[in-house]
Amino acid sequence: MDNLHSKIAEDQVAAKRHKFNDWLPGQFDLHDTWFPLAHSNHVGKQPIRRVVHAQVVYLWREGTHILAADNHPETSFSCRRRANAFTAGSGLYMAVERYGYIWVWYGNPDNADQALLPHIPFLPVNGIKIPNYMRTTIRFDACSILSVENLLDLTHADFLHGEVVGGEGEAKTDEVVFEHTSETITRTRIVTGKPVSPIMRWVGGVRVKYQDFRSTLHVHLRSNVCISYPRFDPGFDVPNVQPFVPSGPYRSRVDQIFGLADAPTPFRQLMPKVAFIVGPQDNSVMRPQNPRYLNIENRADLHSRFDAPGNRYRYLMNKLQERQDKSDFSYLADADPGGDITELLGMKVKS
Amino acid sequence: MLQIIALSEQVVEGETLAVNVNVNGQPIVLFRDIDGSVCALEDRCPHRRVPLSLGKVIKGELRCAYHGWTFSGLTGACTDIPNLSDEETIPAKLKAQSFTVKEQNGFIYLLDSDTSVAEFPAMPFSDQPVDAELSGRVAVPIGLEQYRAVLLDGPENLLAFSGVGITDFYLGGVEDKEQSLSIDRAADWSWRDRKPSWKSSDYPLIIRSEVCKHESSALVSVLNTSEQPLMEVYIVIVQSGRGTSNILWRARRYSACFDSAPLAIRLKLYVFDDFVKVKEAPSAMSINNLIVGPSTALIPVDSVSNPSPSL
DSSP: OHHHHHHHHHHHHHHHHHHHHOOOGGGOOOOSEEEEEEEGGGOSSSOEEEEETTEEEEEEEETTEEEEESSOTTSOGGGOOOOOGGGTTSSBOOEEEETTEEEEEESOGGGOOGGGSOOOTTSOTTOTTOOGGGEEEEEESSOHHHHHHHHHOGGGHHHHSTTTTOOOSOOSEEEEEEEEOSSEEEEEEEEEEEEOOHIIIIITOOOSSEEEEEEEEEEETTTTEEEEEEEEESSOBOOEEEEEEEETTTEEEEEEEEOOTTSOTTHHHHGGGGHHHHHHHHHHHHHHHGGGGSSOOSSOOOOOGGGHHHHHHHHHHHHHHHHHHTTOOOOOTTOOTTSOOHHHHTOOOOO | OEEEEEEGGGSOTTOOEEEEEEETTEEEEEEEOTTSOEEEEESSOTTTOOOGGGSEEETTEEEOTTTOOEEOTTTOBEEEOTTOOTTOOOOTTOBOOEEEEEEETTEEEEEOTTOOOSSOOOOOOOOSOEEEEEEEEEEESSOHHHHHHHHHHOGGGTEEETTEEEEEEEOSOOEEOSSEEEEEEEEEEOSSOOOOOSSOOOOSEEEEEEEESSSSEEEEEEEETTOOEEEEEEEEEEEOGGGOEEEEEEEEEETHHHHHSOHHHHHHHHHOSOOEEEOSSOOHHHHHHOOOOGGGGOOOOOOSOOOOSOO
C-alpha cells in the first residue's frame, strides 16, 4: 500500500511537472473578457478590420454608436461568414468605448459585463483629450503570452534595450515581488543604484549617474491587457497601457497609450516613439523564440529568482485554461478585474 | 561520429556562428573562447529558448541576448545571471548543452561523445606544389543526397573552374573505390562548358568527381591526360533546413596548371583569383533536366543532422 501511495504521489508530481513543461503559450484562447481592439481615434465611419485570436471583427461608428461585427457591412450576404456564438447569431459583438479604446467582448454575450473592464487610473475614462502623440501601434512577432512574459521579466531591458531604456551595468539592488488573483498578476520590480537610462538622460534631462527605479506591471490574464507604472527617481513616471491583442499563435498587436501629462517636454512627446525602437529589439529575440514554443518539449525551461512572477503567470494561465476547457468561464470570488488599482500600481495621487 | 560543420574562418573571434546543424534536435552555435579555441553550445538558451547565436561573446563566454545569462563554452555551465547579488550562487543545473568540436585542416569538426580521434582524416588533396588556395561557403536550395548525385551526373551545374569547359562525355564507368565512387568526364580549356557534340574528340583535360560513399563530402579535380591534378576542390555538404544544403569548400590550384594552360587561359587565371566557383544558385531547370547517370550507384549517407526548418 505504501508503494501504491508513493506511486500515486509520484504520478501527481509527474503530472504537475508535465503540465509545467507543457507550456504552449500560442494555444491559449480564454473567453469572456474585453479586448481593446482599436484606438478610439482609429474608428470612424469607414469600417476597420481587426483580428482577435481567430475571430475577425469590423469596427465602425454610426452616429454615436460603436458597431463591431463579424462581417464587413458591405459584404454580400452570400459571402458572409457564418455568425458565431460570440455574437449570439446576430453578427454583432458587444462593444464599448473607454479609456481611449474600443473594447469588444470576446465570449458568451450573455456574460458581457462592463464592470469587468480593467481600471486604468491614469487615463480619462471617456478617453477625451488623450493626445495623439501618446498613442502608438506596434507589432510583436510572437504570441501574446510570450509578449506578456517579456514584460513580466524586465531584466531583459538591460540587454535588449540597453541603449534606450535599459542601462547595461549592475544595479546596487534588484528586488522582484508579486501578488496575484485568479485573473490578474501584479509584478513590482524595485531597483536601486541603476545607471541612468539614455532616454532619461538625453531626453529627460536627468543628469545624475544613478537612479532608482520602481516598476509595477498589472496583467489581466484573459485579455493580456498590461497596465504598467514605472517610476524613476530622479526622473518621471511613465505610466502606459500595453494590450497584447492576439492575432493568432504567431503575432500580437499592441495599441499602446501613455499617460505622460505630467512629464516635461520633449520627453512627453518623444517617449511614446521609443516604442518603435524597443519593439523591433524585442522582436529580434521573440520572433525566433516563438516557434520554439509551438510543440511540447521534454525539457523544462530553467529559471532564476527573477522568473518567480513569470512562473506564477504560467501556473495561473494553465489553471484558467483548465477551467475553461471544462466550460467554466466564470470569474472566481477573489477576482475583481474592474477594481481600483491606483494603490496597487503605487501611483502618486494628486491631492 | 566526426562531421565537418564549418570552415575555420567562419568562426570569428568575438562573434557567434549559428550553424544549421542539429544534434539530437538541437541546433548548434559556434564561437571562440578566450584562448581562441572553438566552442559549441546548443543554439538555444535553456532559460527561454532564444537562440544563443543572437547573443554576445564576452571574455570568451556566450551571453544570451535576452536576459544576459552567460555560458561557458567548454562546459555549458551558466557562469553569470545579471543582477544577482554577490552572495547568490548559480545552481549547477543551470547550463546549456555543450558539444565537442575540434579545429583541423581548416575545418571545424563536430565529435559525438563516443568518438575519440587520435588522428583526423587527411585532406584528399594532392601533395604537389600549390599555386593558390581558396575557400568558401554557399547555401544551395538542393538537399544533400541530390547534391551528391549531381556532383556525379553533372558537376558543371554546381561549380565551375575558371578557363575549363566541362563536357558530358563520360570517360569510362563508375569506379568503386574503397571510400568513394569516382567518374571521369572530358574537359577542355575553354571559356565556357562544352555542349554535347555529335562527334567525339580528344580533350586535353579530365574532370574527376569523387563522391565519398559514407560521408557527405567530395573531391572534384581537373587533371591533365597524365592524370596530374591541376586544380582541386574539396566539398563538404551539410544538410540544412527545409531541404537545403550548406556547402563548405576548400580549393587548390597547383603550379602545373600554368604549364598546361594555353596562353589566353593563363592570362585569365592570372587576372582572376577565383579559379573555382561553387555556385550559390544552381539552375533548377538544368538540374531537373539532368539525365541520371553514375549517381545510380550512390547509397544515401547517414546524416547526423535532421534539421527542422530554422528554429
